[in-house]
Amino acid sequence: MEELVRAGREVAELVADHLSTVGDHPVWGPLDAADRAWLTDQRLPLEGRSLAELVADVRTRVMRYPMGNGHPRFFGWVNSPPSPAGILVEPLAAALNPSCAGGEHAGPLLERNVVRWLAELVGFPHPPGGGLLTSGASMATIVCLAAARHRAARSDGWDVREQGLSGQVPLVLYQSEEGHSCLAKGAELLGIGRRNVRTIPVDDRFQMNTSALSAAIADDIRQGLRPFCVCASAGSVNTGAIDSLGEIADIAAEFGLWFHVDGAYGALGVLAERNRGDYAGLDRADSLVLDPHKWLGVPVDCGCALVRDPALLRDAFSFVPPYLRDEGADDLGWFSEYGIEQTRPFRALRAWATMSHLGREGITGLVNHTTRLAHTLASMIEQADDFELRTPVTTSITAFGYRSHPDDHADRSDELNRQIPTALQHRGRVFCTGTTLAGRPALRACFLNPATTEEDLLILLDEIRTTAAQLTG
Numbered sequence: 001m002e003e004l005v006r007a008g009r010e011v012a013e014l015v016a017d018h019l020s021t022v023g024d025h026p027v028w029g030p031l032d033a034a035d036r037a038w039l040t041d042q043r044l045p046l047e048g049r050s051l052a053e054l055v056a057d058v059r060t061r062v063m064r065y066p067m068g069n070g071h072p073r074f075f076g077w078v079n080s081p082p083s084p085a086g087i088l089v090e091p092l093a094a095a096l097n098p099s100c101a102g103g104e105h106a107g108p109l110l111e112r113n114v115v116r117w118l119a120e121l122v123g124f125p126h127p128p129g130g131g132l133l134t135s136g137a138s139m140a141t142i143v144c145l146a147a148a149r150h151r152a153a154r155s156d157g158w159d160v161r162e163q164g165l166s167g168q169v170p171l172v173l174y175q176s177e178e179g180h181s182c183l184a185k186g187a188e189l190l191g192i193g194r195r196n197v198r199t200i201p202v203d204d205r206f207q208m209n210t211s212a213l214s215a216a217i218a219d220d221i222r223q224g225l226r227p228f229c230v231c232a233s234a235g236s237v238n239t240g241a242i243d244s245l246g247e248i249a250d251i252a253a254e255f256g257l258w259f260h261v262d263g264a265y266g267a268l269g270v271l272a273e274r275n276r277g278d279y280a281g282l283d284r285a286d287s288l289v290l291d292p293h294k295w296l297g298v299p300v301d302c303g304c305a306l307v308r309d310p311a312l313l314r315d316a317f318s319f320v321p322p323y324l325r326d327e328g329a330d331d332l333g334w335f336s337e338y339g340i341e342q343t344r345p346f347r348a349l350r351a352w353a354t355m356s357h358l359g360r361e362g363i364t365g366l367v368n369h370t371t372r373l374a375h376t377l378a379s380m381i382e383q384a385d386d387f388e389l390r391t392p393v394t395t396s397i398t399a400f401g402y403r404s405h406p407d408d409h410a411d412r413s414d415e416l417n418r419q420i421p422t423a424l425q426h427r428g429r430v431f432c433t434g435t436t437l438a439g440r441p442a443l444r445a446c447f448l449n450p451a452t453t454e455e456d457l458l459i460l461l462d463e464i465r466t467t468a469a470q471l472t473g
């Protein structure tokens with residue numbers, strides 16, 4: 001135990017050192033070849049090593065190679081820095097090491113509280129038991145879509161758990177062109193089949209075209225298919241766009257479809273005063289996915305699935321063999337009856353700590369600050385001749401493009417925008433990623449870090465200019 005205490009002190013110092021200097025180092029850098037080989041090719045030691053040796057290895061071979069998302073100038077994908085409170089409690093969760101499948105102990109009970117807090121924060125009606133933490137939005141999406149599939153089958157008089165999908169009228173799911181890939185992956189996994197996933201076009205603000213949605217559903221009904229679920233975005237991954245949730249809720253109600261909202265990244269944006277109206281209709285969803293490990297900064301992993309009807313979710317998943325029966329369980333039962341995982345980690349502790357530490361005001365402040373950064377970058381871009389905004393900002397993502405000259409040929413700019421992200425990342429001063437918008441390569445910057453400043457935005461634009469100059473020789 002003494003050895004653990006001594007090594008633990010060193011680890012605490014290592015954590016403090018990393019966090020206090022992360023902004024002084026490159027955001028990301030290529031790995032030294034020997035360290036890379038060490039990371040991938042080690043042999044399992046025959047005899048165990050001391051904890052002090054392990055800490056030394058972690059110091060020299062692991063901590064030097066972060067993904068970059070702790071840095072104030074990391075704007076890639078949707079990856080936040082870890083919250084200090086979340087980091088603090090991680091070793092405690094590991095020390096307790098419970099399985100939060102269920103039972104009468106701190107982990108599952110605190111999870112009920114965290115799920116309720118998350119629902120309250122974003123204004124989702126939350127009946128007790130109506131949600132659970134997951135590894136992330138991809139897993140939460142599968143959980144929600146499974147409930148949607150189960151309800152559709154039941155209302156048509158069959159049982160998907162018992163019978164499977166074979167021989168049934170194909171179920172059809174709707175998402176927009178900007179829907180996250182986890183929706184299609186989830187549909188594949190649930191046996192819906194990619195051919196039964198309709199991709200609805202978006203308008204020039206990258207929001208789902210709701211007339212096209214209605215038309216597609218009506219067409220599928222005419223073809224004898226069974227529309228069952230529509231998935232809207234509350235903060236799409238490419239641009240942060242929020243679909244017209246109220247209109248989509250109306251369409252879902254008209255056709256009797258499950259209304260699912262992907263708020264993995266953006267649900268928290270409802271806290272920004274300027275955006276509140278854009279989320280009208282979120283509270284009408286049958287299910288909502290949001291990721292505390294995104295905007296909230298809960299250390300990975302922590303996703304969340306919220307559902308309006310907990311009984312239905314339980315009905316879709318509950319499978320309690322004799323060796324798991326718990327006669328002492330209360331009416332809500334075990335979390336493992338509401339999802340896929342049986343052994344479940346103590347995610348609630350890091351989520352609870354993060355939310356308690358920030359409080360509602362701190363969370364709102366974080367959302368407002370990062371949303372403001374996205375708008376500020378958009379204004380800088382609009383004032384610059386050599387950049388173009390690709391869509392108005394809604395949440396905390398700015399989608400844009402570089403063009404070396406205002407009347408530069410689109411193909412040339414496209415090629416540059418395709419090449420910029422990797423080259424920029426290798427320079428190490430800022431990190432942003434690329435995507436394709438309306439068929440053209442684009443750059444996007446996602447703001448989640450409370451430490452990012454306006455100065456960092458200027459550095460981003462300058463670095464893109466320098467990278468473009470390098471690329472064009």
Ligand SMILES: Cc1ncc(COP(=O)(O)O)c(C=O)c1O
Nearest residue numbers: 078136137138180236237264265
């Ligand atoms: C809008 C959206 N949905 C779903 C996901 C998938 O989330 P996860 O990576 O937690 O599975 C992401 C990830 O960035 C996302 O931005």
